[in-house]
Amino acid sequence: MYNKQAIDTGLGRRKADLVFRGGKLVNVFTAEVYEADVAVTGEVIAAIGDVGETVGEETRIVDASGKHLVPGLIDPHVHTEVSKLSITGYAQAVLPRGTTSVCTAFDQIAPVKGIDGIRYMLDEAKGLPLRIFNPPPSKIPYTIPPGTLGASIGPADHRVAMTWEEANGIAETTFDFIRAGDEDVIESIGLCEEHRLPVHGHAPFVTGLALGAYACCGARDDHECFSKEETIDKLRNGIYCLLREATMAHNLADCIKAVTEAGLPTRRVCLCSDDTDTSTLMRLGHMDHILRCAIKAGIDPVTAISMVTINAADALRVDDVVGAIAPGRYADILLVEDLEEFEVASVYSGGRLVASDGSMEVALTPPERPPEMLRTFKLTPVSADDLLFRTDLPDGRVEAISMFIPPEIPIRLRRDVELEVSGGVVHPNAGIDVNYVSVIERYNDTGSRSTAFMSGFNLREGALATSLSPDDENVVCLGADAVSMATAVNRVIELNGGQVVSRGGDVLAELALPLAGIMSDIPPAEMVEAEDRLIAAAHELGCTLPNPFMWLIFLPITAIPQYSLLDRGFVEQATLDFCSPIVRRL
Numbered sequence: 001m002y003n004k005q006a007i008d009t010g011l012g013r014r015k016a017d018l019v020f021r022g023g024k025l026v027n028v029f030t031a032e033v034y035e036a037d038v039a040v041t042g043e044v045i046a047a048i049g050d051v052g053e054t055v056g057e058e059t060r061i062v063d064a065s066g067k068h069l070v071p072g073l074i075d076p077h078v079h080t081e082v083s084k085l086s087i088t089g090y091a092q093a094v095l096p097r098g099t100t101s102v103c104t105a106f107d108q109i110a111p112v113k114g115i116d117g118i119r120y121m122l123d124e125a126k127g128l129p130l131r132i133f134n135p136p137p138s139k140i141p142y143t144i145p146p147g148t149l150g151a152s153i154g155p156a157d158h159r160v161a162m163t164w165e166e167a168n169g170i171a172e173t174t175f176d177f178i179r180a181g182d183e184d185v186i187e188s189i190g191l192c193e194e195h196r197l198p199v200h201g202h203a204p205f206v207t208g209l210a211l212g213a214y215a216c217c218g219a220r221d222d223h224e225c226f227s228k229e230e231t232i233d234k235l236r237n238g239i240y241c242l243l244r245e246a247t248m249a250h251n252l253a254d255c256i257k258a259v260t261e262a263g264l265p266t267r268r269v270c271l272c273s274d275d276t277d278t279s280t281l282m283r284l285g286h287m288d289h290i291l292r293c294a295i296k297a298g299i300d301p302v303t304a305i306s307m308v309t310i311n312a313a314d315a316l317r318v319d320d321v322v323g324a325i326a327p328g329r330y331a332d333i334l335l336v337e338d339l340e341e342f343e344v345a346s347v348y349s350g351g352r353l354v355a356s357d358g359s360m361e362v363a364l365t366p367p368e369r370p371p372e373m374l375r376t377f378k379l380t381p382v383s384a385d386d387l388l389f390r391t392d393l394p395d396g397r398v399e400a401i402s403m404f405i406p407p408e409i410p411i412r413l414r415r416d417v418e419l420e421v422s423g424g425v426v427h428p429n430a431g432i433d434v435n436y437v438s439v440i441e442r443y444n445d446t447g448s449r450s451t452a453f454m455s456g457f458n459l460r461e462g463a464l465a466t467s468l469s470p471d472d473e474n475v476v477c478l479g480a481d482a483v484s485m486a487t488a489v490n491r492v493i494e495l496n497g498g499q500v501v502s503r504g505g506d507v508l509a510e511l512a513l514p515l516a517g518i519m520s521d522i523p524p525a526e527m528v529e530a531e532d533r534l535i536a537a538a539h540e541l542g543c544t545l546p547n548p549f550m551w552l553i554f555l556p557i558t559a560i561p562q563y564s565l566l567d568r569g570f571v572e573q574a575t576l577d578f579c580s581p582i583v584r585r586l
Contacts, residue, residue, distance in 0.1 A: 001044065001321050001328045009039060009046035010327065015056030016041050018351050020333065023064025028071060028310040028324050031302050033339075038069060040331040043350035047327055064335055067345060070305060071325050072100030072332030073287035074312035077171075077200070077223040077242050077272040081108035082553070084468060084499075084511070085278060085527060086519050087121050088366040091130040093278060093524040096355040097286040098344040100131060100332040101322050103200075103312075105171035107137040111473045112376055112443075112516045114140070114151030115161060122166050124367055129349035131330070133316055135171040135200050136161045138185050142471040143558040144176050144576040147566035149472055150376065150443035155187040162195045168316055169197035169220075174559045175206050176576060178217045189218055198317050202559060207233045215239060221315045223272050226409070228257035235264055240315040242272040243307075245290040247280045248410045248550050252293050260298040270312045271304075275470075277550055278527040292342050301339035366521045369514075374496060376517045377467075379442045379475070381490040382449075384482035387438045389426045389451045389581075396421050397586040401570075402434050403563045405456030405551055412555075412563050415455050418586060426582070428453065430460050430480040430542075439556055440475040440489060441567040442467065442517070448567045452581045454478055457551070460542030462503035463488040464534075468518040469553045474567050476555050478548075480541075499549055501537035509537035 008014035016039035025036035025048060039051040047054060055061070080090045080102065094102070109117035118136055125132045140153035161167060169192045177185040192199050201219030203211070207230055221240035225231045231241050235258060245252040252271070258264050271290045285292075287308045294304040313323025322330055331351035334344050347355040354362050391398070397418055404415035417434050420427050428436045433455045441448040457464075463479030465488035475492055479485035488502040491510060497517025501509040511530040513520050520527065531549075538548045545551055558564045564571045569578040 003042070003044045003328065006041045006044045006046040006327065009041040009054050012053060014041065016046055016051065016054040016059050018060045018062065018331070019051055019055055020062045020064045020069055023067050023069040023335065025069045025325060026071070026302060026305055026339070028306045029326065031306070033068065033302060038325060038333065040351040043330055045325060045327050045329050045331050048325060067335040067337055068339055069325055070334040070336050071309040071323060072334060072347070072349065073098045073291070073308045074101040074323060075099055075273050075287050076103045076221070076270050076312040076315050077274055078102050078104050079108060079275050079470065080104050081106065081518055082275040082468070082470070083278045083281060084513055084519055085524060086366050086515055086521050087125045088128060088364050089521060089524055089527070091128045092360055092364050093281045094286040095130060095347055095349070096344070096358045096360060097281070097288045098334045098347055099286045100129070100347065100349045101133065102130065103133040103135065103168060103316050105135055105137050107140070107142070107172065108468070108470055108473060108518050109516050110137055110140045110153055111149040111151060111471065112518065115153055115157040117151070117516065118161070120373065122164070128364060129352060129354040129362065131322060131332070131349070132166055133168040133318060134161070134164065134166040135169040135198070138170040138173040138177060138188055139182065142172060142174070143556065143566060144180060145568070145571065145578060147472040147474065147556060147568055148441040148443065148446060148448050154184045155191060158188045158191050162191055162197060167195070167197060168318070169199055171200045172202045173199050173217065173219055175203040175210070175214050176559055178214055180576070193218065201239065204559070205230065205561065211237055223274055225255045226251055227254050228262065231255040231258040232262055232264060235268055240268045240270060242270045242315065244272055244274045245293050246274045247277045247547060249274065252290065253297055256294060256297045256299065266303055266307060267311065269307055270315050271307045277531060277547070278524050279531045282524055282528050288342055288344055295340055295342070301342070305339070373516055374514045377442050377493055377496050378445045379440065379493050380445050381493055382440060382486050384486045386449065387436065387451055387477070387482045387485050389436065390424050391421060391426055391582060392424065393421050393585055394424055398426060399583040399586055400426065400453055401563065401581040401583060402453040402455045407456070407545070410551070410554065411561050414562055416583065417453070417455070419453070428480060433458050435459050435478050435480055436482065436485060437476070437478045437555065437565060438485060439565050439567045440477070442475050450565060450567055450569045452565050452570045456545070457548055458542055458544040462501065462508070462541035464501055464538055464548060464552055465489050465492050466499045466549055466553050467492050467497040468499065468513060469556055472556050472566065473518055474556065476552055478552055499534055501534055501541070503541060508540065509533045
């Protein structure tokens with residue numbers, strides 16, 4: 001990164017603005033830890049090592065004695081909106097943990113507001129000390145077949161986004177798009193090649209010849225590894241593996257065995273958080289937490305640090321500006337006493353102290369929100385009758401597919417169940433852990449909605465509803481009965497977005513998410529309290545999942561095996577087509 005002022009400091013023509021003195025530098029290029037000082041001019045590192053000659057009368061000195069100087073941490077794949085915080089609130093949550101850069105598609109606001117919504121988020125982020133790299137989603141709708149959305153994204157939008165200073169290619173280039181030969185996605189991949197920007201992948205369980213075919217699309221990385229074997233295969237095929245440790249998806253422990261057991265090098269191994277709620281960020285941490293998990297799994301601390309700094313920067317092709325404490329990079333520097341425990345004492349972003357001892361040192365205030373960002377619902381209230389599953393069978397019993405969520409992995413398996421039919425309605429049965437689940441289109445009041453069956457929540461009564469629901473951000477509602485479901489859905493509508501727990505006609509807990517129907521400007525600590533209330537209310541209704549909303553919100557993602565639900569119907573991932581959850585009449 002060319003910086004004339006930093007050059008002048010190195011040549012003795014200008015004194016440094018800031019010098020870190022007395023610390024031990026963690027050099028992620030050479031895997032060394034040694035005593036060295038760091039000179040900073042403006043936002044940029046000008047020199048490392050013996051920098052005494054750069055010190056002038058007005059140079060500020062940071063005494064780093066007894067501390068390690070560590071590069072700011074990078075999350076190379078994260079959906080910040082899943083925290084339900086605005087990007088300002090998200091920065092408040094992760095900066096004290098040492099995260100100074102993230103790569104995010106802002107693909108939850110995209111189905112609501114399209115490319116303008118992504119630009120809105122980036123403009124808000126411009127005033128924050130959290131560096132954003134943005135690959136817009138490879139295509140919106142993400143789902144195959146498509147759901148009903150408020151906006152779409154395609155090659156014409158990518159032509160605009162790739163001129164932005166935050167541009168970092170395209171994100172979530174799913175194997176399903178490549179397998180289907182999607183012309184829009186292929187065109188956008190061509191734009192990445194033209195602009196020399198990365199293609200970021202999404203290929204769960206893809207190995208062997210199919211993986212080779214996928215790698216030929218140019219996908220640089222993948223965050224969807226689920227096992228040691230899958231990780232090894234992807235590394236052997238030249239793909240950066242972003243090992244995930246999210247609120248639900250705890251893949252790191254198995255996938256890191258590609259290093260700790262198989263002995264593969266870590267040059268192309270990174271760590272990422274993907275989808276993480278605010279409670280996880282505030283209680284466990286962000287990349288600092290995931291780094292500690294890697295160390296606990298047997299990774300050397302300096303190697304683990306490289307995975308969340310220079311390796312991540314390499315994967316994103318931004319190693320010239322972030323990822324290391326070296327001349328020409330931004331002065332994103334952490335002070336850490338013990339590398340293994342990795343508790344961050346101070347966080348500097350661009351040479352500015354922004355957090356210390358777990359608290360922000362600078363005030364971050366969200367902007368005033370325009371009405372069009374707070375009024376994104378066009379949906380008439382629903383009735384219980386709207387959410388019933390109807391069939392042409394008058395009475396009797398049917399065999400049906402109930403999507404089953406195993407507690408150990410965030411996928412949806414097939415469970416065949418027998419259900420009663422009366423008056424042409426197939427009824428749920430909480431006694432055998434079969435609930436209704438519905439998706440309701442919320443953008444244009446089209447009346448598009450569908451209902452299917454779900455197991456694994458063990459909801460004995462009541463309902464849960466959410467308008468944060470990747471990939472379409474329509475309203476998703478799970479319930480033991482249709483009356484409770486209608487109550488929850490209608491309260492989400494009244495809130496212009498939110499998460500609700502109901503029983504019968506009563507609302508037991510709620511969280512308003514008025515910003516695009518998926519986010520709130522409340523502080524992170526208040527978000528944790530709200531999440532706790534929602535979970536407690538769900539557990540009161542019998543739900544046995546520890547974090548039910550984090551399981552519920554991903555129901556419309558068709559790229560997750562084996563089944564999903566869109567407002568337009570029940571989808572089988574193997575065929576990427578609609579099917580009926582009714583197998584046969586008994």
